[in-house]
Amino acid sequence: MNIRRIRALASKEWREILRDRLFFALAFVVPAALMLVFGYGIVLDVEKLPFTVVDYDRSSMSRDYIHRFIDSRYFDFKGYARNERDLEPLLADSKVRLALVIPERFQERLTAGRPAPVQTLIDGTFPFRAQTAKGYVIAINAAVNGELLAGFVARTQGVTLERAAEQVSPVRLELRYLYNQELNSRWSVAAALVMFVLMVSPPFLTALGVVREKEHGSIYNIYASTISRGEFLAGKLIPYVTISSINVLILWLMVTTLFGTPFKGDFLFFLGASVIYVTCTTGIGLLVSLLVRTQVAAMIMTAIITVVPSVLYSGLLVPVPSLDAAARIEAHLFPAMYYTNIALGSFLKGVGLEVLWDDVLILSLYAAVLWTLSLFLFRKRPRT
Amino acid sequence: MRFPRLAQTLLWWRRLRVLTAKELLQLSRDLALMFVIVYAFTADIYIAGSGVSFQLNHAAVVVMDGDHSMASRELIYRFRPPHFRLDGEVSGASEGIRLLDQGKAMALLDIPPDFQRLLQEGRSTGVQIQIDTSNAVLGTLAAGYAGQIVGKYGMEAALARTGLTEESLDTLPLIEDRHRVWYNPNQNDAWFIAIAELMTVITVLAIVLPAAATVREKERGTIEQLVVSPLTPIQILLPKVLSMTLVILAGTAVSVFLILDSVFDVPFKGSLPLFFAVTVLYVFSTAGIGLVAATLTRNLAQVGMLTILILAPIILLSGAWTPPEAMPAGLRQAMFLSPLYYYIEMGYAILLKGAGLDILWDSLLGLTLLGILIFIFGVWRFKRQFS
Numbered sequence: 082m083n084i085r086r087i088r089a090l091a092s093k094e095w096r097e098i099l100r101d102r103l104f105f106a107l108a109f110v111v112p113a114a115l116m117l118v119f120g121y122g123i124v125l126d127v128e129k130l131p132f133t134v135v136d137y138d139r140s141s142m143s144r145d146y147i148h149r150f151i152d153s154r155y156f157d158f159k160g161y162a163r164n165e166r167d168l169e170p171l172l173a174d175s176k177v178r179l180a181l182v183i184p185e186r187f188q189e190r191l192t193a194g195r196p197a198p199v200q201t202l203i204d205g206t207f208p209f210r211a212q213t214a215k216g217y218v219i220a221i222n223a224a225v226n227g228e229l230l231a232g233f234v235a236r237t238q239g240v241t242l243e244r245a246a247e248q249v250s251p252v253r254l255e256l257r258y259l260y261n262q263e264l265n266s267r268w269s270v271a272a273a274l275v276m277f278v279l280m281v282s283p284p285f286l287t288a289l290g291v292v293r294e295k296e297h298g299s300i301y302n303i304y305a306s307t308i309s310r311g312e313f314l315a316g317k318l319i320p321y322v323t324i325s326s327i328n329v330l331i332l333w334l335m336v337t338t339l340f341g342t343p344f345k346g347d348f349l350f351f352l353g354a355s356v357i358y359v360t361c362t363t364g365i366g367l368l369v370s371l372l373v374r375t376q377v378a379a380m381i382m383t384a385i386i387t388v389v390p391s392v393l394y395s396g397l398l399v400p401v402p403s404l405d406a407a408a409r410i411e412a413h414l415f416p417a418m419y420y421t422n423i424a425l426g427s428f429l430k431g432v433g434l435e436v437l438w439d440d441v442l443i444l445s446l447y448a449a450v451l452w453t454l455s456l457f458l459f460r461k462r463p464r465t
Numbered sequence: 466m467r468f469p470r471l472a473q474t475l476l477w478w479r480r481l482r483v484l485t486a487k488e489l490l491q492l493s494r495d496l497a498l499m500f501v502i503v504y505a506f507t508a509d510i511y512i513a514g515s516g517v518s519f520q521l522n523h524a525a526v527v528v529m530d531g532d533h534s535m536a537s538r539e540l541i542y543r544f545r546p547p548h549f550r551l552d553g554e555v556s557g558a559s560e561g562i563r564l565l566d567q568g569k570a571m572a573l574l575d576i577p578p579d580f581q582r583l584l585q586e587g588r589s590t591g592v593q594i595q596i597d598t599s600n601a602v603l604g605t606l607a608a609g610y611a612g613q614i615v616g617k618y619g620m621e622a623a624l625a626r627t628g629l630t631e632e633s634l635d636t637l638p639l640i641e642d643r644h645r646v647w648y649n650p651n652q653n654d655a656w657f658i659a660i661a662e663l664m665t666v667i668t669v670l671a672i673v674l675p676a677a678a679t680v681r682e683k684e685r686g687t688i689e690q691l692v693v694s695p696l697t698p699i700q701i702l703l704p705k706v707l708s709m710t711l712v713i714l715a716g717t718a719v720s721v722f723l724i725l726d727s728v729f730d731v732p733f734k735g736s737l738p739l740f741f742a743v744t745v746l747y748v749f750s751t752a753g754i755g756l757v758a759a760t761l762t763r764n765l766a767q768v769g770m771l772t773i774l775i776l777a778p779i780i781l782l783s784g785a786w787t788p789p790e791a792m793p794a795g796l797r798q799a800m801f802l803s804p805l806y807y808y809i810e811m812g813y814a815i816l817l818k819g820a821g822l823d824i825l826w827d828s829l830l831g832l833t834l835l836g837i838l839i840f841i842f843g844v845w846r847f848k849r850q851f852s
Contacts, residue, residue, distance in 0.1 A: 101766070101767070104766055104767055104770065108770075110774070111770055111773055111774055114774055114777065115773075115777055118777050118778050118781050119777070119781060121793065121796065122778075122781035122782065122786075122787060122792070122796060123781070123786060123787060124787045124791045124792060124793070125601065125602045125787075126601075126602075126605075126791070127791070128791065129790055129791070130790065131790050146640075157790065170824055172647060172648075172818070173814055173818040173819070173820040173824055174814070174820065174824045174825075175788070175789075175810065175813075175814070178788075178790070190638070191638045191640075192638070193638075194636070194637070194638045195636070195638060196636075196637065196638065196639045196640070196641050197638075197639075197640055197641065198640075198641040198643050199640050199641065199642065199643065200643045200644070200645070201642070201643070201644035201645070202644075202645055202646075202647055203644060203645070203646045203647065204646075204647060204648060205646040205647055205648045205649030205650065205652055206648055206649065206657060206813050206817055206818070207657060207788060208520075208649055208652035208653065208654045208656075208657050209520065209602075209652075209654070210788070210791075211646050211649070211652050212520055212606075212652050213605070213606065213609075215644055215646070216606070216609040216610070216613070217609075218642065218644055219613060219642060219644075220609065220612065220613070222640050222642045223613070223616050225640055226639045226640055227616075227620075229637075229638050229639055229640070230620075230637060230638075230639065233637060233638055234627070238627075247588070247589045248587060248623055248626075248627070249620060249623045250589075250616065250619045250620060250623065251583075251584055251587065251588070251589045251590065251619050251622055251623050251626075252540075252584070252589070252590060252591065252592060252615055252616075252618060252619035252622065253589060253590070253591035253592075254591070254592060254593075254594065254611065254612055254615040254616070255591050255592070255593040255594070256593075256594055256596065256608050256611070256612075257593065257594070257595045257596070258595075258596055258598040258604060258608075259562075259565060259595055259596065259597055259598060259599075260597060260598055260599040261598040261599055261601055261604065262598070264598055264601045264604055264605055264608075265601055266601035266602055266605075268601065269598075269599055269600050269601045269602070270601075272599075273600075281773075282773075285769065285770070285773070289765075289766040289769060289770075290766075293764075293765075293766055296765075372497075373497045374497060375495060375497060375498065375765075376677075376764075376765035376766060376769065377495070377498055377673070377677040377681070377765060377769075378495065378497035378498045378501055380673065380677075380765070380769040380772075381498070381501045381502075381505070381669070381670075381673060382497075382501050384669065384773075385501065385504065385505055385509055389509060389512060389513050389662070393513060393658075396600070398786075400600055400603050402522070402523055402524060402525065402571070404522075405522075407515070408515070411512075422568060425599045425600070426566075426568070426599075429599040430566055430599055432566050432567075436566055436567050
């Protein structure tokens, strides 16, 4: 390893990036733009679900019941529908996501002390939203039933309503939310997005940087020079790791100021772990660049191998314990998940190296393996 | 003069055909790119759709049982799969919090002493659950399920004490909750994700392939040959779009029949010809974006970065991940500018909901108008640059 050669190559590379102004701007603008767009655009809170009601009973009790939904911030009332036949086109056109059907004699049955069925139709196109909506419906019905039952017990056993309420639901549940008391999904998403952005943009830059030389033929200068393989890779990558490390700072600022996510952890630890992660992701780009020959192929291949795992197998949208066995293995094979732990731990939980040391260790190993592999795959004498 | 005009028309079509064949041949010789396209339409969609679930599955619960009674064990036992998984008992709160810090457990259930005694005496008691909400969505789901479990437990305990049983619920004035989930009764995430991923892949390729094919000619200088030839700008651009549309359509067919149908059993409720027709329209409209990107850049690296910048908002504003009603008010208006929004809307509606043109005409109109605008803009940019 000759430091001077590495420095020469790195400064050549740096100049090349700097002089291609669009490329340089995109190296910084793309990560920030991704953060901005996804941070504001991924809304995981299920609120304001548009819904409609078919009320065949039109009684005061049915209206009271419907108002539980109308008054809830989780639902957005879109007006009554006349009958059940009208519901199908409304649901198919996504005009509403949920429909309540209250049968005739709803009030009559309940006042006579008999059960009354209420039908709920939910649009299952977004399964996660359907599941959450179902949870809201169950919770509203449970609350209504608790009151109905308390009223019934109070009437039949001659006790006060408060005493009856205590009797029918004797176990109170006290929920305490740790780390994110307001259940603000934007905080979690913004912190996890640092992982996503740093997984998508550095490999892209790196892969293009190397393949560009291949496609232009300027790589033959390298093949013919005295520079060794290790020196070439190091010199080539240092500028990209530097750019990405600057991006870590920019993203951190965006997450804490723009999205207001609290940063409870140790900043130096977070920075150090992030640099290791970035070294890892540039390594992925390097590996791709050694496998393909054209820039188009490099772009599409990086996009494919980074985007899907970092969205689905990283804990960004789907938590790793919720994945099935095969997918969980895939998550463990990919570096994104470890960095999600570090990001969420540093931002929201306020833990540091003492808890997250294993994640940092695995990322370091990952980076080492990727770089060694690239060293072996890179040949100065290309097979033709 | 009729004959020469016919000859001209024939020549026009012939040129179109020859150039389209040239584009296809060029594409088929780039083996790495061919491999990537095949991968994107098969393995990528398979990986995205299989094994991923947005539901709360097997969330680890640790317990601090201060009562160690029949009643407390009965309650603890209810935190079981699919949503929860008991992960043992901890001796103190600090041990429980440490497990939550490390992410080893998601919830800590704390049952006070006297739990059983208070219940039997008909007095009210309370249990505490601490939930890791660093992932807010899961936290919300876990809180909801925990609420259902504890609520149901409490109600049953109350009924048992007053001498009523589960069956006697039928004779009480209660609301019977009959919910049905349409279009995806078992909330199979694979259907949703696989369709969303297919449409995203189509979008990426519909923009990147024509853009790359055009910029490559610029980068290698072969564009000069095309410009000095008797071809009009339309004749240069249309074959690129046509050939890529053919490739994408073939890929979509493979994906629909091989992955969506055979592997994931997506029920195709609507008309498949309609879906493919809409896909052709969509690919054509989005290809215009690729052409615009190609005129703005000089080399493939730049066009790659630019397309990411264009793709991110298109995908995000499409409703693939967040439906329109959940978008912030400002962004909801911006969704009408994303061609993918119309395509996703129609795609889900045709494939899962079985909707036809009677319902989807407005989305179709929106996509057509947007597509024409984008395409005209792309051709205009190209013309200005090269003639």
